[in-house]
Amino acid sequence: MNFDKKRRARVQGGWAAASCSNQNRRGFKSGDPAVSNTWQNDDTNRTAVQGPSSSNSLSRVALSQAKSDKGKPPMPVGPVWMAKNIDTPSPRPAYVFQDPDEEIKIKPDDQSILKPGVFDISTEPSGVSRIRFFPNFIEPSMSEAIYSELYKDIPWRQRHDIHNGIQAMQPRLTAWFSDVPYTYAGVTEPANSSEWPPALRQLKNQLAEVTGVEFNALAANLYRDGHDSIGWHSDDEKIFGSTPIIASLSFGDERVFELRKKPAPNEFGERDYTYSQLIRIPLHSGALLIMEGCTQSDWQHRVPKEYHDRGSRINITFRVTVPEVSR
Ligand SMILES: O=C(O)CCC(=O)C(=O)O
Structure with missing residues (x-):
């Protein structure tokens, strides 16, 4: 191989960078042309040295430096900017608008x-979900x-039901009055x-x-105190038809009745209620609340x-059963 050609290549190209980084590891070697295209360290100021033509003067400076630093470890040359033109802006990233996937x-x-x-x-x-609210339907002394x-005459019982496959005592007492049985939540x-x-x-x-x-x-519920409750559900059993009308009357201590909108189910039939609309309705003694239209198919409700302390409620x-379906 022609030695001169190889030497030029080392000065101008990638070899220079490779050898320069080697120098940083092993220390400065005087007269090595691989030090060109570096920042040189002289007494006056820092100057960018361009290309192989200055390699001799650089060698001199580096050599004198090496002499004056006798006894000290050799000064490494750097930092290194070889083969990189810092005046050429790098290509800008392209900012392209994309519709979000979700x-x-x-x-x-609320x-x-x-x-x-x-x-x-x-x-x-599917239709309108409608609430009619009459907070003072029955006057206080009457209610x-x-x-x-009602507390005395209704045959109250605590039953078990099943939620998410788990059977548990209902957190309230109930009763059912109708010619037909009523099955819900197991x-x-x-x-x-x-x-x-x-x-x-x-x-x-x-x-x-x-x-x-x-x-x-009619379904009757007795909430013995504030710890009794009824969880999220819809009264959408077939025995009540497709658009049930339900008239709810409250007696005793006030409790908050909540409704939340049913979101569309995902591909597995699951519904994520995180972003659902929530409506609260405080029901005090004597209040009448009527749910009708699509309220059972499009919303859930609970108490x-x-x-904090609550007395019993x-x-x-009151409901309408549809005879043909229920029997
Ligand atoms: O206690 C209430 O106000 C609601 C009762 C209820 O949701 C039900 O019986 O299905």
Whole structure:
């Protein structure tokens, strides 16, 4: 191989960089042309040395430096910028707008219904979900008397139900009045053809007068204190038809009734309620709440546990069973 050619290549190209980094490891070697294209360290100032033509003068400087530093370890040459033109801007990254793969989800603010009225809480292709709220449907002295009668006359029982495959005692007492049995969450409330207690018959007639609906079934709940509750559910069993109408009457201590909108299910049929609309309705003694339209198919409801003192409360949900489906 021609030695001169090889030497030039070492000065101008990648070999120079490779050997320079070697020098940094093993120390400066005087007269080595591989030190060109470096920052040289002289007495006056730092100067960029360009190309092989200056290799001799560099060697001299480096040599004199090496002499004057006698006894000291040799000064390494660096930092190294070889084979890199710092005046040439590197290509800019391209910022290209791309639609995000996932939609941005925002949870709507929680809402409260505090005043009497009719509230269309959602309108979907399936239809309207409607709440009618009458906080003072029954006056306080009357509702207190009704509470005492219902507490005494209803055959309250604590039943087991099943949630997520786990059977547990229900955190409340219940009763069911209807000619047909009612099965939900793994529990069956048997048909109860006995005469309804007078207070329940009277309330049923009162509701028929104001709503025009002949309710023929009712579920009763007794929440003994604030630790009793009913979890998220919909009363969407077939026996109530496709758009159930449910009239809920409350007696005793106030509890908060909550509704949350059902999101569309994913491909496995699961629903993520993280971003669901939530509506709270405080129900005090004597309040009437009516759920109708698509409220059972498009929403869930519950009465959550509370962590401060609550007295007992009775809730009666009057319903209409659809005979053909239920038998
Ligand atoms: O206690 C309430 O207000 C609600 C009762 C209820 O959701 C039910 O019986 O299905």
